[in-house]
Amino acid sequence: MSGILTEAGIFVGGGGADRELPQQLLLRYGNRHGLVAGATGTGKTVTLQVLAEGFSAAGVPVFLADVKGDLAGLAKAGSAQGSLHDAFQKRADNIGLDLSYQSYPVTFWDIFGEQGHPVRTTxxxxxxxxxxxxxxxxxxxxxxxxxxxxxxxxxxxxxxxxxxxxxxxxxxxxxxxxxxxxxxxxxxxxxxxxxxxxxxxxxxxxxxxxxEPALDLADMMQAAPDGRGQINILAADRLMGSPRLYATFLLWLLSELFEQLPEVGDPERPRFVFFFDEAHLLFDDAPKALVDKVEQVARLIRSKGVGIYFVTQSPTDVPEAILGQLGNRVQHALRAFTARDQRNLARAAETYRPNPRFSTETALREVGTGEAVTSFLEAKGVPGMVERTLVRPPQSRLGPLTSEERKELLAASALGRKYDRxxxxxxxxxxxxxxxxxxxxxxxxxxxxxxxxxxxxxxxxxxxxxxxxxxxxxxxxxxxxxxxxxxxxxxxxxxxxxxxxxxxxxxxxxxxxxxxxxxxxxxx
Structure with a gap:
């Protein structure tokens, strides 16, 4: 595999027992929504970073919330030195990837205007x-x-x-x-x-x-001069202290996308991809009427060319009615320390198309850090057979930026003149x-x-x-x-x-x- 893009989609990693079966997310089904799940420390953040890189490389703008500050590293190239590079190189060799490092076009946003351009609405x-x-x-x-x-x-x-x-x-x-x-x-x-x-x-x-000035969504849906899609990163570490504000803001952003974008059906690639991290905050104590409406909007916004990817610890955090619409799935390890955890793990395994070569439930217990159980939509939108996949290394830096690096990037952004005051x-x-x-x-x-x-x-x-x-x-x-x-x-x-x-x-x-x-x- 010479790069992170295949002829039809995004190369996510190597699957199968010998890691020689490429696992890819087809761009034409990128608006069919998805799920990235797994216990803390199992690799969700890296997978999110890998998917964001892939969509950007394909010319698709991305929005994601940076809960821990780790995703800011997308703006800088990874390093070809150190023990982390050695581990990444070994993983790349296992899955047949020519590993290279590069930065990505990133715009930082922050509701509080501290770590990014202010986000406002009236x-x-x-x-x-x-x-x-x-x-x-x-x-x-x-x-x-x-x-x-x-x-x-x-x-x-x-x-x-x-x-x-x-x-x-x-x-x-x-x-x-x-x-x-x-x-x-x-x-x-x-x-x-x-x-x-x-x-x-x-x-x-x-x-x-x-x-005012209120956010113009067109400023989030830009492409870099080289054709790559802009990656919009919302600083959410402080925002997570107000979970209701966080969930409401993201829902407002989805509503704006729905209202402003025209119908496009199923395009060859999404027009915009939206990652909803800590997705359980949306559904905690949610009434059935809320879940029904979210399910309805998820169906409708797909025809606008927008893909929604829920990122959470367990698939059970997402109601079944919505989980059934998430066609592209990356499931990292699930811990089963209690009887409830074991039931949730069994339920999660049942949502995948089985693979006769292994038990999905067992795989969900055994996959290590950087490894996942994946299932992506195939031709005609059919769910792919579940595979054990070694997720490819990211090309950008794994980890946060320094405050000086962030300030330099913000100062160089043309959007500062429009939003900072x-x-x-x-x-x-x-x-x-x-x-x-x-x-x-x-x-x-x-x-x-x-x-x-x-x-x-x-x-x-x-x-x-x-x-x-x-x-x-x-x-x-x-x-x-x-x-x-x-x-x-x-x-x-x-x-x-x-x-x-x-x-x-x-x-x-x-x-x-x-x-x-x-x-x-x-x-x-």
Whole structure:
């Protein structure tokens, strides 16, 4: 095997008893999704790195989350010296691979903007259903949040960041009596509860996730000058401290892909490959309605040319309905120390097409580090027979980058000019504060007495009750633009025009924009 690509796919490793049977992932079935599973320390990270290299070499852009910092090494070539090289060379000789080292085109991203370019979206693009999931709201609280979004649309108030959402919640709370006949009861308890959840979200650092410039998916789907696909690495070591934010962000990214990409059927190669590491975080305590919707979306997004690969410790972390859609599988060793582990191992073995030469269940116990039990789709999408496979060595560095190396790569990235500096446009918080101030001034001009008490001043004071600590409504101090990218004179139409430029413009489409995956979280 002269390289990591075969005529039809990605060379993953050598299979069979003598390691002479090449195991490959066919590119034309790369959008049929997949699974990389195995206990801690069995080689999942290396396999993920190998697959990312293969897709990139084939010109397919990739997105993956770097939970431990190990995958950043994709940006640097491996070393031809040292004991690690000796072990890799021996493995390459066993499977007939001409081992060579090279770096890959990598872009680093980070929700917190510390180890990569900031990843942002607007409150409006996230939508009420995904936000309800993120905030873990009750049914009544979710209803209030839906009212907030509906009223913001009706009154032309752009929801871009958390300050806008806070201001809009206070505005709705202050008008609860007026809005009751139109939308139903809006309790101050529900509004206050949402505000408190937003405060918790802010303390977790999520405030930097909402705002502009919002992520343009086209920037993740680029090709390098040499034709290789860009590998997008999300720094997730800190993000894993907020697992709900992590899962919600990845689901939002999938929803954006689904909404923006056209139907392509089954292309010769995927348009984009998405690795969902720590996949159990998506399904922990998930209701059946959620699982059903994820299964549905996995089927639908395949026709967009997007492949989803779940990375987790055990196949049982993924519900059976979804596991049945994962045609390309790399299963590293499973530990069976308890009776439950043994049952899970037996269940995992049953999901593979058996090989008469060996017991799949036994192989799952015996495969060593760097070795796996694999099954890839063959001609006509038929599951391949299970094989014991020695996974090929990666061409890029195995391990993390130094902070200096990461800084150099970030400084050289052209996307820094677009994303590294936040833009703070005039939106709902500023517009509502200005409206309340104007109403208060008009009331004062009418003279003291009942007239002023019934004006904007009273609305402003009532709104204070719906902010944490009873402080003035969010946005009462007008935000100033940063970087000169926008001014307070921007019209609401311009703000919405930018926020929705990548999305469907009709009223019917607006509900879809709020996230096809938003419906995942309607567990009731």
């Amino acid at each position: 409150i409006s693009e996230m939508g009420p259903l995904l936000l309800s999931r993120l905030l873990d709201l009750t049914e009544a609280q979710e209803g209030v949040l839906n009212i907030v979004f509906h009223l913001a649309d009706a009154e032309g108030l752009a929801l871009l960041d958390l300050a806008d959402l806070r201001a809009m919640l206070a505005h709705v709370g202050a008008r609860a009596d007026e809005l009751e006949l139109r939308y139903g009861t809006i309790s101050s308890a529900s509004v206050g509860a949402i505000q408190r959840r937003l405060l918790v979200l802010e303390t977790q650092g999520a405030v930097s996730f909402f705002g 936040a833009i703070d446009r005039s939106s709902a918080a500023e517009l509502l504060a200005k409206k309340a101030q104007n109403a208060a001034i008009e009331g004062q001009e009418d003279g003291p007495g009942p007239a002023s008490d019934t004006g904007g001043e009273r609305e402003f004071n009532r709104a204070r009750r719906y902010t944490p600590g009873g402080s003035a409504a969010p946005g009462s101090s007008l935000k100033s633009p940063r970087g000169g990218a926008a001014s307070r004179s921007d019209s609401v139409a311009e703000v919405f025009g930018k926020a929705m430029a990548r999305q469907i413009g009709s009223k019917a489409g607006q509900a879809l924009v709020r996230g096809v995956l938003g419906s995942l979280f309607r567990s009731r």
